[in-house]
Amino acid sequence: MNTILLHDEDFISDNRVTLTGRRLQHVLEVHRAQIGDSLRLGKLGGLMGEGRVCSLTSERLELEVQLDQRPPAALPITLLLALPRPKMLKRVLQAVTSLGVKQIYLINSYRVEKSFWGSPLLQAEKLQEQLLLGLEQACDTILPQVHLKQLFKPFVEDELPRIISGSRAYVAHPVAASNCPTGIRESISLAIGPEGGFIPYEVEKLQACGFTPISLGRRILRVETAVPVLLSRLSAEQIMGK
Incomplete structure (x- = not known):
């Protein structure tokens, strides 16, 4: 998982998302992220960018996101x-x-x-x-x-x-x-x-x-x-x- 894909239901505000399940486990086990770390993100069907880890537990990840990059050309x-x-x-x-x-x-x-x-x-x-x-x-x-x-x-x-x-x-x-x-x-x-x-x-x-x-x-x-x-x-x- 080189990019974490975001869905509409992940957004709790215009620039904040929460993740659970498979994507959270990947962040915990592969990225081994900590608060303050940046992760590569992309909104399904939309732009790409980065997300800064704001809070992280074994059950929930919250990210502040900035999506300002186009996906690669088809x-x-x-x-x-x-x-x-x-x-x-x-x-x-x-x-x-x-x-x-x-x-x-x-x-x-x-x-x-x-x-x-x-x-x-x-x-x-x-x-x-x-x-x-x-x-x-x-x-x-x-x-x-x-x-x-x-x-x-x-x-x-x-x-x-x-x-x-x-x-x-x-x-x-x-x-x-x-x-x-x-x-x-x-x-x-x-x-x-x-x-x-x-x-x-x-x-x-x-x-x-x-x-x-x-x-x-x-x-x-x-x-x-x-x-x-x-x-x-x-x-x-x-x-x-x-």
Whole structure:
């Protein structure tokens, strides 16, 4: 937790907040803060800054806050990800949130197991838990939007052209002839398939929509590895804020 995220209900006045629960325990056990210490803060959906510890017990923390800094810029990449297994999805959501992705589409694919769509992790509050962990890690305050699209063909034909409009669209495909480009300073739409990749029919549908197949080379990576690698290669300078 590199940034403590504040919610509206934490504020007891315009510049004072009280914290309990998980965030308090983190301050006590990791920061080992004392009265007078400063902590990095951010209001969810708003500005970032610092908070000075005014009072601290095992049950309650009170901070005087000053929020006057903008969060880091969003990464201009729309991620379309074939729904992975729940444990992997947790790690991927945290990673892409940390990297600054703000639009995430979880889509269906022939190789996505139907049971994945019944996972409790896809409930809104469970998804938000993973996104918050990503924001805390990366010192960000703006939550990504996560869209669930369980029908592949209608989504690609009816919605995807509008979503990718004005962006350079790529689909990661292990046998693609073109290598993944690097350092793109434009809006990007990136589609990544499940373990084993999209089937040929799905790649063809994405190509018909405007996607270019790209590859990371001869090595076949797990989805949780491929996602941050692809994001980093496509837009390394933007991730680093340059």
